[in-house]
Amino acid sequence: MKKHVVLYKKLSPTLMSRLQQHADVTLIDEPNRDGLARLRAALPHAHGLLGASLKLDAPLLDLAPHLEAVSSVSVGVDNYDLDYLDRRGILLSNTPDVLTETTADTGFALILATARRMVELANMVRTGQWKSNIGPQHFGNDVHGKTLGIIGMGRIGEALAQRGHFGFGMPVLYHSHSPKPAVEARFNAGYRSLEALLQEADFICLTLPLTAETQGLIGARQFALMRPQSIFINISRGKVVDEPALIAALQQGQIRAAGLDVFEREPLPHDSPLLQLNNVVATPHIGSATHETREAMAQCAVDNLLSALAGERPLNLVNPKAWGMRVSG
Incomplete structure (x- = not known):
């Protein structure tokens, strides 16, 4: 039967x-x-x-x-x-294995989109606001050569490091439960404490699972450690981040921008302050969506x-x- x-x-x-x-x-x-x-x-x-x-x-x-x-x-x-x-x-x-590369693609797409202000400037064209040559007020930031910081060096973290190191010449820093010599050798990556990574990296990417230990891992204190030019990327789980603290950091200029594929509540409520910020690229949890x-x-x-x-x-x-x-x- x-x-x-x-x-x-x-x-x-x-x-x-x-x-x-x-x-x-x-x-x-x-x-x-x-x-x-x-x-x-x-x-x-x-x-x-x-x-x-x-x-x-x-x-x-x-x-x-x-x-x-x-x-x-x-x-x-x-x-x-x-x-x-x-x-x-x-x-x-x-x-666990079949979505690694696709999710890493999504993460790097968010890195590029936030750094180069792709969504904001594409909307400017779409709404007819492109009236003259782009000036400094609309410039983005380079990705190549900048420091990539990865929090959670599992399969997806390694795939993201591969893209940054080999494709864009990015120095790679990472934080995980313990150092990973093979990762360091392959990508010339440096292990850092969480606090040191937040202070040093230009792009800070979350690729770790949601557990009792990681829930709320990134909050007001962690955002305060980041630099004004830092760009924050989350392709892990929304609840790893204190979302009100993220919103405040973006509004107050503590960080440059955020690329987010995950949120505390999904679907993201239509009245979320994140949707009012030009320095946010928000996607509907598409990490593996091909x-x-x-x-x-x-x-x-x-x-x-x-x-x-x-x-x-x-x-x-x-x-x-x-x-x-x-x-x-």
């Missing part, structure tokens, strides 16, 4: 067909809206869940007594209670889920403790 999978993210016809070959599938459209009731109704029969961008807390998962595995179409796992999943022996998997990468992420998630439901260890298992419980049990 096939196991039952509750899918709360649409798949391509090819991937949907593959999943249906191995499982009975219930697709829930828009689980954060009207579909939430359908999701709750489907959970008592679920052996597997596959989707993204939905917080799966204990009250919700308590409705799924047969649940064996959750496959997230994402890298971040801040929507999941790992302790709860471990206690129940529910396997959680993610898609046709190729999203399909690769979905394929990875399907692979992870089918492995778990077949009694195999998923390639991208997040919580090995739950696997240990399954094996020992």
